[in-house]
Amino acid sequence: MKIIDIKVGRILIPLKKPFKTALRTVEHVNNIIVKIETDTGHVGYGEAPPTGVITGDTRGSIAGAIKEHIKNNILGMDIANFEEIMIRLEKSLVKNTSAKAAVDIALYDLFGQLYNAPVYKLLGGYRKEMTTDITVSVNDPEEMVKDSMDAVSRGFKTLKIKVGKNINLDLQRMDAIREAVGDDIHLRLDANQGWSSKEAIYAIKKMEDKGFNIEFVEQPVKAEDLEGMKAVTENVSTLILADESVFSPKDAIEIIRNRAADIINIKLMKTGGIRNALRICAIAEMYGVECMIGCMLESKLSVTAAVHLAAAKSVITKVDLDGPLLCKEDPIEGGAIFQDYKITVSDDPGFGFKNIDGIIWDS
CATH class of the missing domain: 3.20.20.120 (Enolase-like C-terminal domain)
Incomplete structure (x- = not known):
């Protein structure tokens, strides 16, 4: 199960009512979606919200981190070589935790599919x-x-x-x-x-x-x-x-x-x-x-x-x-x-x- 492509997109979901904290007010989930495709046809999905006041990550920075740094570091790798993929993911750039999380989640999704088992x-x-x-x-x-x-x-x-x-x-x-x-x-x-x-x-x-x-x-x-x-x-x-x-x-x-x-x-x-x-x-x-x-x-x-x-x-x-x-x-x-x-x-x-x-x- 080798990684052949990583796609980045966006999803917009309205909230039932505005979400208000001491830091911000938000009316929509407006997040980055990651899709990792493999040569076996299996697909892994991940997601990252732009929470600049907490993580410092924006939609642009998350998408850029994935497309310009993370993608090239793990493309072509076999999901069975999971530890090496994760090491490369971590070393692809500093900080940018939301971008890394989105890809990490998609990889764990594929890891479970590889062994036909739920991740938990x-x-x-x-x-x-x-x-x-x-x-x-x-x-x-x-x-x-x-x-x-x-x-x-x-x-x-x-x-x-x-x-x-x-x-x-x-x-x-x-x-x-x-x-x-x-x-x-x-x-x-x-x-x-x-x-x-x-x-x-x-x-x-x-x-x-x-x-x-x-x-x-x-x-x-x-x-x-x-x-x-x-x-x-x-x-x-x-x-x-x-x-x-x-x-x-x-x-x-x-x-x-x-x-x-x-x-x-x-x-x-x-x-x-x-x-x-x-x-x-x-x-x-x-x-x-x-x-x-x-x-x-x-x-x-x-x-x-x-x-x-x-x-x-x-x-x-x-x-x-x-x-x-x-x-x-x-x-x-x-x-x-x-x-x-x-x-x-x-x-x-x-x-x-x-x-x-x-x-x-x-x-």
């Missing part, structure tokens, strides 16, 4: 089903309460609440949401780097004093402010999760050794794909640290790859893979099965994609 079984096969939280975008408290209650009515037991724009308004948001949903619903907070360490400690302690029972707070401070995040972790009882601070296995080691956070968030677009994500899983296991699997604004295509990783590894104990649930439509046939909060992997070879509608291929 090749990686560990720990489980077939999992439950995800769903994100509540940052808005006025009244609208966030409405969105929270809508999610609860659909059966979601865990909500991830976006905060980080205004510390006092954030506390009002949490007051209103906790009162509305009651004590049985799990709440996670994601500040998306929006607070200072002092603000984070103040806000989290306030919520602790009120008995809000927050499961964890995600990335309360700037990604590079490890000292600030360590201060937050040391001064509150609530668990702290590192997200934007962790791109590489080296980052994970630094966070864990410095006890700057309690949990590590793995996102394939930050790690450059499954290969480095597996390394972070191994590091976390070695130190006895739990991981969460998350996603950017991605369609079912790349989120399916994250689902397979979560299904494979027991160290991934928390799931935040709601990207497809935020989309107004699903142009992807096959892949993981999303039934509101419940996600199931299929046993089709690779990631199980059948067809993808609406891709506009680059000439």
